[in-house]
Amino acid sequence: MGRLCLTRLTLSHFRSYRQGVVETDGRPVAIHGPNGAGKTSLLEAVSMFSPGRGLRRAGAEDLIRRPEALGWKLTVLLQSLHQMHELDTMAEPGVTRTVRIDGKVAAQAALGRVARVLWLVPSMDRLWIEGAEGRRRFLDRMTLSFTPGHADAALAYEKAMRERNRLLKDMVRDDHWYVALEAQMAEAGALIMANRRAALQQLAQATEGAATAFPAPDLALRHAEGELPEEAEDLRQALADGRRRDLQAGRTLIGPHRIDLDAHWAAKGIAAREASTGEQKALLISLILANARALAEDFGAPPVLLLDEVAAHLDADRRAALYDEVCALGAQAWMTGTGAELFAELGDRAQHLRVTDDNGESRIEEEPI
Structure with a gap:
């Protein structure tokens, strides 16, 4: 090592x-x-x-x-x-x-x-009880630790989504304006989700059988609008199919930017958000340690x-x-x-x-x- x-x-x-x-x-x-x-x-x-x-x-x-x-x-x-x-x-x-x-x-x-580099700071103590944005950021920091190129995919997706959202807010209805942007979002979005799933798999492997005093968390990805397509072509089609609804909302309602990270304390069978303050801190420490163990294996x-x-x-x-x-x-x-x-x-x-x-x-x- x-x-x-x-x-x-x-x-x-x-x-x-x-x-x-x-x-x-x-x-x-x-x-x-x-x-x-x-x-x-x-x-x-x-x-x-x-x-x-x-x-x-x-x-x-x-x-x-x-x-x-x-x-x-x-x-x-x-x-x-x-x-x-x-x-x-x-x-x-x-x-x-x-x-x-x-x-x-x-x-x-x-x-x-x-x-x-991984970190745990006091502001993260409320991770499980506040909004999904903080949990997505936490998820992407973990993912980035395994796949540095994850940042490029995230930037590409955000750039294309900002342009699409601008069209939606301006009530642009001509489909031709959306086709290229949705293709870019779909390609980057599918890669983002693949990176995230791979990171969670590595964390699960690092947690299984580990000798640790901290609770083993069960992690899962959940989309705000139900199941998120995994393949780029399926995601592109979902974006195209959702234009009418997105026009009414003025923003994109489907994609990896709507993903949330669910965590459960496996041994107690409770959601992280229902755990005590000390238990939530222990779960966070467990995740950081699992991330570190997985990186030791992955990075060397x-x-x-x-x-x-x-x-x-x-x-x-x-x-x-x-x-x-x-x-x-x-x-x-x-x-x-x-x-x-x-x-x-x-x-x-x-x-x-x-x-x-x-x-x-x-x-x-x-x-x-």
Whole structure:
């Protein structure tokens, strides 16, 4: 099994960090400090080396340190399997964010070919009780971890759907305007659904028989309008057949953008939305760990894990079980909490960092065990 880990992270004018450097040796990284000190921003910096907008889904302008507003830059040295890579990403005011891999400008999607990053943040604790959009985003992040090209299919589908929705809102009834757009949506949509189903299959295989203290979830895809055609031609026909209804609604009512992710706690036979807060947190952790186990098999190394305030809603036994599973997996997990005592069970299996606020500037200190 190979390794995937950051060995050095450098931050410049990013969020509350004027400058910051973290040197690591591949072990998990336990980060503690008071609320507002900059712990989550440190995890967010790591998440920027995954395709997309990071764990807070912030725009590039929002990441610039104030009041200087000079632009920000992040650099990492990354061990990916048996190779070392230097990655950097940066943005200046009014300028599009750029990514470079080993000194060469690259698309964000290319980050997924050298780095796999998963995260669990407090805002996801309400995943099972809020709207379907958040669950689709969660599903697609998992899918993207296995298939970096999934992002291209999603972008192609969204672009064609926006154009189709514009025609619908303008009450355009000429079929010729729709044919090409629906063909593009059908081709991309069928690929999106195939990628999603493959990801769920890999998760199921990674969950089956796994030695874990966390509940095994049963996952299923559900379409808001009933069964969704799987083949591109069938989906194209369904879009064509639905034009009259879509014209009345002013939007597209069938497609992978209407999919929801259902989860059940298999052992208890209850839906995730009916579970307690602690049980819902345990289900999320179970999914992240299953995703990590599946990626270790698929990619050849466990992913980098970002677990923000992970100890919340976990008792001491389950917290210790989580740390044991992370270490057994061999993943570099970056974990945050308000107090050092939350990571006592890790001992010297992890590096321990303390983040403090110094008059609006975040500072990082390594702490001895």
